[in-house]
Amino acid sequence: DTPDTNQSIGWAPGQLGPIYGKQWRHWRATMSRPDGTLDSPGFDQITNLVEGIKSAPHSKRLFVSSYDPQDAKDCFVTTCHGTFFVSVFDDRLNLHQIQRSGDVPVGIPYNIASYSLLIYMLAQVTGLQPGTLYHTISDAHVYGNQVPAMRSLLEREPLPYPSVRINPDVKDIFAFTVEDFELVGYEHQGPLDVPVAV
Numbered sequence: 001d002t003p004d005t006n007q008s009i010g011w012a013p014g015q016l017g018p019i020y021g022k023q024w025r026h027w028r029a030t031m032s033r034p035d036g037t038l039d040s041p042g043f044d045q046i047t048n049l050v051e052g053i054k055s056a057p058h059s060k061r062l063f064v065s066s067y068d069p070q071d072a073k074d075c076f077v078t079t080c081h082g083t084f085f086v087s088v089f090d091d092r093l094n095l096h097q098i099q100r101s102g103d104v105p106v107g108i109p110y111n112i113a114s115y116s117l118l119i120y121m122l123a124q125v126t127g128l129q130p131g132t133l134y135h136t137i138s139d140a141h142v143y144g145n146q147v148p149a150m151r152s153l154l155e156r157e158p159l160p161y162p163s164v165r166i167n168p169d170v171k172d173i174f175a176f177t178v179e180d181f182e183l184v185g186y187e188h189q190g191p192l193d194v195p196v197a198v
Helices: 003-009 018-024 045-055 107-126 144-155
Strands: 081-091 092-099 128-139 163-166 181-184
Touching: 018 045, 045 081, 045 107, 092 107, 107 128, 107 163
Parallel strands: 092 128
Antiparallel strands: 081 092, 163 181
C-alpha cells in the first residue's frame, strides 16, 4: 500500500480497511476511517469455527468468509482469498479454500502455504489430525511482466517438500507465536525476481 492510495480511499498509511482480519475476527462491526477503530467487537468467525469443530466436527456449517459485500467498497483491495470450509472425516481436518482471484507466481504460493499451516493449527487445537487442503481459484492469472520469471521457474527441478514442526503445547488458536513453528528440511534454488502487479 502507499500513502497516496490509502488516502484516496480515506485510510491512514498501513490501514487496508475492513479486509481479512476485520472480517475473520470482527464480522459486521463498523470500522472507522482513518485509523481503523471498531465500533463493536462484531462476530468472531475464528472463535466460532474452533468451537464448532470441537462441538460438531461433522457439521456442514464450519465456514469462514472474508468477503462482506457491504464492506468491499471500503477496502484497499477486494479480498482475494479468505473464504473457506472445514470438513472432518476419520478424525482428519480438511480445509477447502475458495479464492476469488489470485496472482499465480506471487500470491497463490503464499496462500497455499498459509492455509496448509492453518490446517495444522486448527487440527492441533481441536484434537484432530491435519488432513488435506483443497484450493479452488476462480480467476488465477499471470501478468505479462511475470512471464519471464514463470518460464524460469518452470525450468527448475522440483525439490523435496519441507515439513513443519509446531509446538505441541499450544492449545489455543490465538496463542500461537512465530516461535511455535519450525520449518524442517527447506531447500531452495535461489531467489526468483517476480514483479508484483497490483
